[in-house]
Amino acid sequence: MTNPTDAKAIEEVLAQRFGETLTVDPSLQGLETLRRMASRRVCRRYLDKPVAPELLRLLLACALSSPSKSDLQQGDVVIVRDAAKRRAIMDLIPSMPWMKDAPVFLVFCGDAQRMPRISALRGKPYPNDHLDAFFNSTVDGAIVMTSFITAAEAVGLGCCPISVVRDNCEVLRDVLALPKRVVPIAGLCVGWPATEGRLSARLAIDARVHVDAYDAGRLEAQLDEYDRRRNAREPGLKQRDPARWGEAPFYGWSEDKARQYAHPQRTDFGAFVRAQDFKLD
C-alpha cells in the first residue's frame, strides 16, 4: 500500500540525517518499512512493561530468517532471562543503567562450533579452521542482530546494542556457558520505548558510498562538513577528557571520536578469541 505521507516523512528525516535532499517516489511499495528504517534511533529508556515471550520468539524467528553465509546459520542468540545471570553481567557495567531497565536482554554470538562438529558427526575432514571461520560466524551473528532490531522496531519496540559486554568477555562466557568457538558480538537491550529518542546525523552518503572505486581522498572536507552539520543539529556535545586534551573551541564528532579512541579499548579481546579456540591466521 502506498502512502504519500510516508514519502514526505522519509525525505524529511533523511535530510536531517544526511544533509541531503532525496526524492522519494510516493508510489513505491514498502514505504512504511523505509520510513521506520530511515527514522530509527537507539533506545535507552524503556517503559515498565514486559515483552511477551511469544512476541520475542516471533521476532527471533524473523531475525534467524536473515541471509547466512553458505547457509551455515552461524549467528546464535542467548536470551538472558535468569535474574542472577543478568546481574552478574550488568553489575560490571554500572555506567549503562539502561541494561538493567530493559525488560529483555539478549546476547548475539558468532557460532563456529557447530560446523566442525557436523563434519565430525558426518565423518568428514574439516580443513577450514582459520580466520574465515571467525569472520563468517561474527558476520552472520551481526546480520542476525541487525535483522532482529529491524523486526523489533517494526512492532514498536526499541533496542540498544551493547558492545561493552565484551569488556568482560570471560565473565560473559562463564555466566552464559559459551563453548569454545563461540564468541559474543554484542548484547541487546529490548523494550517498549519510554521516549522517542533523538535522531543521530550521519556522515554524508558520499563519504560512505563509493562508485566503481573506493574514494577516501575527500575525508577531511567530509569530516568538516559533517562536524558542522551535526553540531548545528545537536549542539553542546560534552567534551571528553578535557584534563588531557584541553577545551576545544569547536568540538565536533571527529574530535570526540579521536579522543574516545585515544584510550586503549579491549586490547585483550584477541587473546580471548584465541582462547575460545578460534584460529586467526
Ligand SMILES: Cc1cc2nc3c(=O)[nH]c(=O)nc-3n(C[C@H](O)[C@H](O)[C@H](O)COP(=O)(O)O)c2cc1C
Ligand atoms: C555493535 C554496536 C555496539 C554498541 N554498543 C553500545 C554500548 O555498549 N552502549 C550503548 O549505550 N550503545 C551502544 N551502541 C549504540 C550506539 O551508540 C548508537 O547506535 C550510535 O550512537 C548511533 O545512534 P543511533 O543508533 O540512534 O543512530 C552500539 C551500537 C552498535 C551497532
